Amino acid sequence: MSIQTVSVIGAGQMGNGIAHVFALSGYDVLLNDISQDALNAAVAQIDRNLERQVSRDKISAEIKAAAMSRIRTTMKLADLGQTDLVIEAATERESVKQAIFEDLVPHLRPETILTSNTSSISITRLASRTDRPEKFMGFHFMNPVPVMQLVELIRGIATDEPTYKSLLAVVESLGKTAASAEDFPAFIVNRILMPMINEAVYTLYEGVGSVDSIDKAMKLGTNHPMGPLELADFIGLDTCLAIMNVLHDGLADTKYRPCPLLTKYVEAGWLGRKTGRGFYDYRGETPVPTR
Ligand code: CAA
Numbered sequence: 001m002s003i004q005t006v007s008v009i010g011a012g013q014m015g016n017g018i019a020h021v022f023a024l025s026g027y028d029v030l031l032n033d034i035s036q037d038a039l040n041a042a043v044a045q046i047d048r049n050l051e052r053q054v055s056r057d058k059i060s061a062e063i064k065a066a067a068m069s070r071i072r073t074t075m076k077l078a079d080l081g082q083t084d085l086v087i088e089a090a091t092e093r094e095s096v097k098q099a100i101f102e103d104l105v106p107h108l109r110p111e112t113i114l115t116s117n118t119s120s121i122s123i124t125r126l127a128s129r130t131d132r133p134e135k136f137m138g139f140h141f142m143n144p145v146p147v148m149q150l151v152e153l154i155r156g157i158a159t160d161e162p163t164y165k166s167l168l169a170v171v172e173s174l175g176k177t178a179a180s181a182e183d184f185p186a187f188i189v190n191r192i193l194m195p196m197i198n199e200a201v202y203t204l205y206e207g208v209g210s211v212d213s214i215d216k217a218m219k220l221g222t223n224h225p226m227g228p229l230e231l232a233d234f235i236g237l238d239t240c241l242a243i244m245n246v247l248h249d250g251l252a253d254t255k256y257r258p259c260p261l262l263t264k265y266v267e268a269g270w271l272g273r274k275t276g277r278g279f280y281d282y283r284g285e286t287p288v289p290t291r
Pocket residue numbers: 049050052053056058119141142143144145146147148189190193225226231235239
């Protein structure tokens with residue numbers, strides 16, 4: 001089917017990035033959230049990120065204006081009924097996602113493709129609670145969405161081939177590259193990335209290295225653009241912990257046990273950049289290690 005209108009549910013870091021890339025690629029975007037403040041903040045963020053692309057000569061001011069004009073916002077799930085593709089990018093909690101799908105599905109046309117940007121939750125299980133498991137897929141973007149090339153495509157057990165092919169074409173139309181993953185806990189990227197981040201936290205916890213030396217070692221020793229602790233702060237320590245718990249519970253292997261220090265940071269509310277403190281303190285001019 002041809003896809004022209006896209007709904008994005010959740011106006012957070014991922015949702016605004018997804019809305020940004022779809023609008024820039026010519027899709028009409030409807031951004032939904034339960035908070036008007038979150039919607040306003042997302043539109044302002046998209047504007048800033050597009051402006052950054054204008055100032056670096058990646059796009060023209062006209063292209064930016066056209067992209068902004070294609071984005072509309074709504075707080076009502078019922079308004080999403082006429083869209084061709086829905087991308088759920090709400091909080092990474094299964095109960096929240098299930099509740100959204102339950103409220104949304106009665107408003108959708110039968111042919112609408114329903115997807116989740118979940119970074120770790122079972123696509124088959126999410127799909128099974130909807131009226132369209134064959135038209136349901138995992139559609140996993142990386143952060144920051146406007147910059148990262150990859151999109152993970154995850155088929156649930158019931159996903160049909162036309163749905164998969166449609167999403168593959170959508171990924172290409174965004175100028176991004178798809179990698180297909182089977183529906184097992186945390187798929188490919190987070191199955192590999194999160195244990196590495198968790199191991200970096202253990203390395204800190206056991207005193208093998210300081211925040212500074214761990215990040216320096218991995219940046220300069222393995223050419224990663226960010227050190228693992230800096231990256232954890234960027235992703236959000238609550239998200240990192242949630243994904244480790246999905247791996248630990250879903251694969252029942254002690255090698256995935258979350259580091260107690262990661263749990264402690266999350267319990268303190270030190271969730272990384274978004275709360276101003278994590279493995280680094282971001283409240284001053286430059287980030288300062290907190291250990
Ligand atoms: N919107 C638009 N453009 C953006 C942007 C945004 N939000 N953020 C950065 N950019 C652009 C900049 O304009 C710049 O563009 P040019 O190269 O054209 O000049 C480019 O990205 C690089 O940005 P900066 O120069 O500001 O900063 P940098 O060189 O330090 O790079 C980074 C920043 C791209 C984030 C880089 O540090 C990086 O790649 N980090 C690793 C990110 C990563 O691993 N992401 C995946 C996380 S895992 C995940 O997302 C999955 C999950 O489920 C948890």
